[in-house]
Amino acid sequence: KAGVTQTPRYLIKTRGQQVTLSCSPISGHRSVSWYQQTPGQGLQFLFEYFSETQRNKGNFPGRFSGRQFSNSRSEMNVSTLELGDSALYLCASSLGHNTDTQYFGPGTRLTVL
Amino acid sequence: GENVEQHPSTLSVQEGDSAVIKCTYSDSASNYFPWYKQELGKGPQLIIDIRSNVGEKKDQRIAVTLNKTAKHFSLHITETQPEDSAVYFCAASKNSGYSTLTFGKGTMLLVSP
Numbered sequence: 001k002a003g004v005t006q007t008p009r010y011l012i013k014t015r016g017q018q019v020t021l022s023c024s025p026i027s028g029h030r031s032v033s034w035y036q037q038t039p040g041q042g043l044q045f046l047f048e049y050f051s052e053t054q055r056n057k058g059n060f061p062g063r064f065s066g067r068q069f070s071n072s073r074s075e076m077n078v079s080t081l082e083l084g085d086s087a088l089y090l091c092a093s094s095l096g097h098n099t100d101t102q103y104f105g106p107g108t109r110l111t112v113l
Numbered sequence: 114g115e116n117v118e119q120h121p122s123t124l125s126v127q128e129g130d131s132a133v134i135k136c137t138y139s140d141s142a143s144n145y146f147p148w149y150k151q152e153l154g155k156g157p158q159l160i161i162d163i164r165s166n167v168g169e170k171k172d173q174r175i176a177v178t179l180n181k182t183a184k185h186f187s188l189h190i191t192e193t194q195p196e197d198s199a200v201y202f203c204a205a206s207k208n209s210g211y212s213t214l215t216f217g218k219g220t221m222l223l224v225s226p
Contacts, residue, residue: 004156031212043157043202043216055211090156098208099145099164104156 002027004093004105012111018079021108025072025093031055032074033102034066037088046089049074050096078110086112115140117205119217126193127225134220136203137185143205146186147214148177151200160201161188193224 005024013019025032034046045058049068066076072093078085088109092102116139126132138146144165149157163170163177163186170177176189190197200221204214 033212033214035214035216042218043214045213045215048211048213050211056209056213058213092214094212096212098212099206100212101147101159101162102212102214103159104149106154106156 004091004103006089006091006105006108008108009106010109010111012113013081014113015081015083017081018077019081019110020075020077021089021091021110023074023076023091023093023105025074025091026103029093029095029103030072031094031096031100032068032072033092033094034074034076035090035092036060037090037107038086043090046076081112083112086110115143115205115207115215117203117215117217119203119220121220122218123221123223125223125225128193128195130193132188132190132193132197132222132224134188134201134203134222135185136187136205136217137183138205138215139184140205140207141181141184142209143207145206146177146179147204147206148188149202149204151202151219153199157202190222193222195224195226198222198224 031050033048048056068074088107090107094100094102147162151157179186203217
């Protein structure tokens with residue numbers, strides 16, 4: 001079974017631009033969660049989608065948004081990029097029932113200049 | 114919300130030694146505790162997990178123990194090998210209707226030959 005895939009793997013943007021990241025979950029998984037990883041803050045939860053609905057949201061500004069499609073693929077969008085948005089963005093998929101195991105993709109490395 | 118503390122932040126051992134990483138959590142409702150290993154340039158990979166109805170779980174050289182009364186859990190790696198060198202993260206989750214992991218800050222394990 002194929003693992004979680006994320007595209008693109010690397011991205012360079014400038015301040016003020018917007019960016020869209022994509023995540024394809026493991027086949028059969030209906031939940032996709034997004035995390036931001038930085039050296040200073042570690043792994044922080046952004047939001048979780050299940051069956052095209054956002055079920056939970058972390059403590060991030062409204063510039064961070066996401067969506068999930070009927071095939072469970074998910075995208076996250078960051079508008080008006082700031083230097084502090086530079087990070088590794090990870091998505092994880094699971095079956096979606098409470099404490100099911102989450103499997104992570106390789107991440108998208110975003111650099112904001 | 115949940116808070117997970119992880120110690121130590123770095124750990125250096127000689128090949129063949131044992132390594133222990135400890136985590137404490139704050140939310141007594143948490144009942145699922147996974148451990149992830151992250152190698153450079155890759156996403157976190159699940160190595161072992163434990164649920165609150167179990168006190169200890171072992172998988173070859175890796176074991177995890179859980180003390181619900183004290184709200185702490187530990188990862189034990191025996192007979193360490195250079196390929197065990199990586200960053201290890203503990204996390205906690207609970208039955209809340211959605212899938213959200215709260216992570217510790219990570220431990221960089223260095224195994225010297």
